[in-house]
Amino acid sequence: MSSIDINIDHDVHHAHEEHDHHHDQNFFEKYIFSQDHKVIAKQFLFTGIAWAFIGGFLSILFRLQLGWPEATFTFLEPILGGWIENGKLNPEFYLALVTMHGTIMVFFVLTAGLSGTFSNFLIPLQIGARDMASGFMNMLSYWIFFLSSIVLFTSLFLETGPAAGGWTVYPPLSALPQAIEGSKGGMTMWLIAMALFIVSQLLGGVNYITTVINLRARGMSMTKLPLTIWAFFLTAILGLLAFPVLFSAALLLIFDRSFGTSFFLSDIFIAGQALSNTGGSPILFQHLFWFLGHPEVYIVIMPSFGIVSEVIATNSRKPIFGYRAMIGSLMGIAVLSFVVWAHHMFVSGMNPFLGSVFMFLTLIIAVPSAVKVFNWIATLWRGNIRFTSAMMFAVGFVSLFISGGLTGIILGNSALDIQLHDTYFVVAHFHLVMGAAAFFGMFAGVYHWFPKMFGRLMDDKLGFVHFWLTFVSVYLVFMPMHYIGIAGFPRRYYAWTGFEAFNGFADMNTFISISAILGFTAQFIFLFNFVYSIFRGRKSTENPWHSNTLEWTTPVLPGHGNWPGEIPIVYRWPYDYSKPGSVEDYIPQNIPFSQTQSSNLPQERDFE
Amino acid sequence: MIAIAIGLSIVLLLVILFLLFRIGTLASIFRGSTERAPGTTKTSNRVNSALLLIFLIGGGAAFAWSFASSWDEMNQPLASVHGRWTDSLFWTTMIVIGIVFAITQILLFYYSYKYQHKDDKRAYYYPHNNKLEIVWTMIPAIVMALLVFAGWKTWTKITSAAPQEAVVVEIMGKQFNWMVRYPGADGKLGVAKTTLIDATNEFGVDFSDRNAMDDFMPREIHVPKGKPVLLHIRSRDVIHSVFLPHFRLKMDAVPGMPTKFWFVPTKTTYEMQNETGNPDFTYELACTEVCGRGHFAMRFLLVVDEPEDYEAWLAEQKPFIELNPDIMAKFSDKAPQHLVLDANAGEKAEEVKTEL
Numbered sequence: 025m026s027s028i029d030i031n032i033d034h035d036v037h038h039a040h041e042e043h044d045h046h047h048d049q050n051f052f053e054k055y056i057f058s059q060d061h062k063v064i065a066k067q068f069l070f071t072g073i074a075w076a077f078i079g080g081f082l083s084i085l086f087r088l089q090l091g092w093p094e095a096t097f098t099f100l101e102p103i104l105g106g107w108i109e110n111g112k113l114n115p116e117f118y119l120a121l122v123t124m125h126g127t128i129m130v131f132f133v134l135t136a137g138l139s140g141t142f143s144n145f146l147i148p149l150q151i152g153a154r155d156m157a158s159g160f161m162n163m164l165s166y167w168i169f170f171l172s173s174i175v176l177f178t179s180l181f182l183e184t185g186p187a188a189g190g191w192t193v194y195p196p197l198s199a200l201p202q203a204i205e206g207s208k209g210g211m212t213m214w215l216i217a218m219a220l221f222i223v224s225q226l227l228g229g230v231n232y233i234t235t236v237i238n239l240r241a242r243g244m245s246m247t248k249l250p251l252t253i254w255a256f257f258l259t260a261i262l263g264l265l266a267f268p269v270l271f272s273a274a275l276l277l278i279f280d281r282s283f284g285t286s287f288f289l290s291d292i293f294i295a296g297q298a299l300s301n302t303g304g305s306p307i308l309f310q311h312l313f314w315f316l317g318h319p320e321v322y323i324v325i326m327p328s329f330g331i332v333s334e335v336i337a338t339n340s341r342k343p344i345f346g347y348r349a350m351i352g353s354l355m356g357i358a359v360l361s362f363v364v365w366a367h368h369m370f371v372s373g374m375n376p377f378l379g380s381v382f383m384f385l386t387l388i389i390a391v392p393s394a395v396k397v398f399n400w401i402a403t404l405w406r407g408n409i410r411f412t413s414a415m416m417f418a419v420g421f422v423s424l425f426i427s428g429g430l431t432g433i434i435l436g437n438s439a440l441d442i443q444l445h446d447t448y449f450v451v452a453h454f455h456l457v458m459g460a461a462a463f464f465g466m467f468a469g470v471y472h473w474f475p476k477m478f479g480r481l482m483d484d485k486l487g488f489v490h491f492w493l494t495f496v497s498v499y500l501v502f503m504p505m506h507y508i509g510i511a512g513f514p515r516r517y518y519a520w521t522g523f524e525a526f527n528g529f530a531d532m533n534t535f536i537s538i539s540a541i542l543g544f545t546a547q548f549i550f551l552f553n554f555v556y557s558i559f560r561g562r563k564s565t566e567n568p569w570h571s572n573t574l575e576w577t578t579p580v581l582p583g584h585g586n587w588p589g590e591i592p593i594v595y596r597w598p599y600d601y602s603k604p605g606s607v608e609d610y611i612p613q614n615i616p617f618s619q620t621q622s623s624n625l626p627q628e629r630d631f632e
Numbered sequence: 633m634i635a636i637a638i639g640l641s642i643v644l645l646l647v648i649l650f651l652l653f654r655i656g657t658l659a660s661i662f663r664g665s666t667e668r669a670p671g672t673t674k675t676s677n678r679v680n681s682a683l684l685l686i687f688l689i690g691g692g693a694a695f696a697w698s699f700a701s702s703w704d705e706m707n708q709p710l711a712s713v714h715g716r717w718t719d720s721l722f723w724t725t726m727i728v729i730g731i732v733f734a735i736t737q738i739l740l741f742y743y744s745y746k747y748q749h750k751d752d753k754r755a756y757y758y759p760h761n762n763k764l765e766i767v768w769t770m771i772p773a774i775v776m777a778l779l780v781f782a783g784w785k786t787w788t789k790i791t792s793a794a795p796q797e798a799v800v801v802e803i804m805g806k807q808f809n810w811m812v813r814y815p816g817a818d819g820k821l822g823v824a825k826t827t828l829i830d831a832t833n834e835f836g837v838d839f840s841d842r843n844a845m846d847d848f849m850p851r852e853i854h855v856p857k858g859k860p861v862l863l864h865i866r867s868r869d870v871i872h873s874v875f876l877p878h879f880r881l882k883m884d885a886v887p888g889m890p891t892k893f894w895f896v897p898t899k900t901t902y903e904m905q906n907e908t909g910n911p912d913f914t915y916e917l918a919c920t921e922v923c924g925r926g927h928f929a930m931r932f933l934l935v936v937d938e939p940e941d942y943e944a945w946l947a948e949q950k951p952f953i954e955l956n957p958d959i960m961a962k963f964s965d966k967a968p969q970h971l972v973l974d975a976n977a978g979e980k981a982e983e984v985k986t987e988l
Contacts, residue, residue: 116925190922197870204924290888293826294869306871306886343759372884373891376791380784387776394772404743406756410671411680419744426736430729439786440722443880446920510706512877514920517928525877525916528705568670602755
């Protein structure tokens, strides 16, 4: 099964792996421009957390508007200044808030913060490598991301406001500065930030792929990789194939904005004059955008798949059920994610025949997703579950992924999408399935690998409080949103009160806003726990969760090069939990079969 | 003063919470629970797994209750033929996913509860079962195939070509309102170009086109009940989207690329007022593609009449050029040329239109 392809070469040669030439690093080399993957991972994590709080805070601001459309918000003047006009939130700034919330969360938190942190941290540690293939490119990846963050953050303070045309930045709205204030400097900075972001992603992605292919420890065949690595590997491939397309879209949009081209513009009369642009197609942009945009949602969720698989298996003390089916479904999702993009465009005016094709392809993707859910549940079955904070978030992840994923079956159906497109049903769907779920995967990862990052454990009790408050409020926020969506409430609306069809559900919206505030507040418990535990948390042992993967064979705080001596040799798959006949209920990957004769399965006897 | 008081009490609250946290940590050290492997502490496991079960039951009940009590509010009145198809397909799919939702969530939380850590227990080593994998790949695949088939059939019917006799209405989105144009007695809309737009001629209609002569632009949309209506949708600045929630109809308005959608209204406004018991009920048109500052306020009204009332309304409408005779001055230099061509052959008019 998992150990067929072992091929151990017994004479160990390690000349090129020795890191004896340790010279003393100064502060900058060690913490700022570090090329150590673990430091870079922490840099991504800290930046991601900072962005998550900013992105979350922006959502609270627009939830205030939606929950209390009649209220005056003079108390926000100290923060928002001119964007509060006579106690009312400026409607264009409302759109800017929505746009920046989306951009920040999707790209800066759930792509860079999630993949950046865990791919960087776990790939070398779990495959048994000293570091990434190119530490220098890895460092560049972070610092270009940082630059991109600065550009985007600065755009929040422009007088004309940040980009405001939605995170999908559809032209002509995003192309024409006369259409909306946010399409002035804010949009320019958005495009610059995004171009830099893509460069950072590509540098990181090339590195992840190269490292996984080339730097695996002896014995670590592809079928012995933990599912985390499979997920990060496929995520990196998706990013590498999809992000350049967004780059091209951004580039063409820059041309349209600044150099008078007409890629996306045609037959426009705006601000009292007809523009000379002709022949362009706004639909072209949508195709380019969603060709990235759809793989992007899988770039967001697949690392969580991997993390959750690992956390559930470890804490259920059981092998992940259907290891190969899990890899197969990841691959299936990865391939299919490239051929479903136009389900975002059923009512864009695209040829209805294409709609049929994309509906078919979209609904197929439900199959591998369903397989994953069944496998997670089967892993819990007859386990001996340890409820660590990470495990709670992993269980929460599965629950949220089911709830949000199922409504995808409705939205992927073009006939049903007619009514539901761009309503709150969509908002509820993707927040559950890729927003909250990906966040839960990220939390599970942080709680689980915190001891390896900082040598200390996060406090479990605070973790539980954090989990329960977050879990409950996520459901309280997004379940009622489905009702509002079924009623047809359009998204990105500053207020619905102008419409008779949409003047209901006022109390429900207030309720959602209160729940959102509760959920956001709960994140400060996490922040406290995170910061406090870095300095004062309970000291960890080398392998606090009794886990099998290689990172737990390193010292409590692995130094530069990860293993002080030889890199361990891998003999078995990472999921030998509760194997009948073994003394402990876990057998790490570096334990040879000769040491576990009592628990070896018949087909494993040959390796003893 | 109040601000300081609020600030102080928040600080105090945080201090108390921090102290509680410290006491809890110290207590757990004394109790010796830190000696055990993380996640194997008895109370934590019991409490968390019980809470998961409570969440399943309590949350499920709360969801069912809130869903039922929001039922009337979430179902918009329905007034189109294809809306009946999509509504029934929607609720059928909801039942299917509802069943899956219930089963998977119950198993997830129940297993979490049932298989919580016990010191004397060991997990069951069960790495894979190919038969099971095939079964739970095939079942979703079959269900998906059925749903795709139903969706595809509905979608094809909805997006099929509009019947010849359909009433034609042009809807144009602009920042930040909708405008509509009817083709008039000849049933043909005159050509329009963005370059011809000015303060009066907001559509940019080329009034040297004979088809434009009887075009009229009313302040609300009127359509006859029971007859197919074809919407020609376009935008003159950014992307908008026509959304008629009661007709389950949505289509983007894209600058430079006209789109269309046809439907058959089934209930007049008057009938709907009686049915909903709301004497002020009107059909509304909203914008669902973010288009700028006034996105949320692009409201337009639609009235469904009995066919005879619709004819009467139609007869009342005056062509745009009749109401704005001055507009013709702009096109007068082209007019003579037209007359010559028209003298030649009536059929050639089509060609002239495309040239313009």
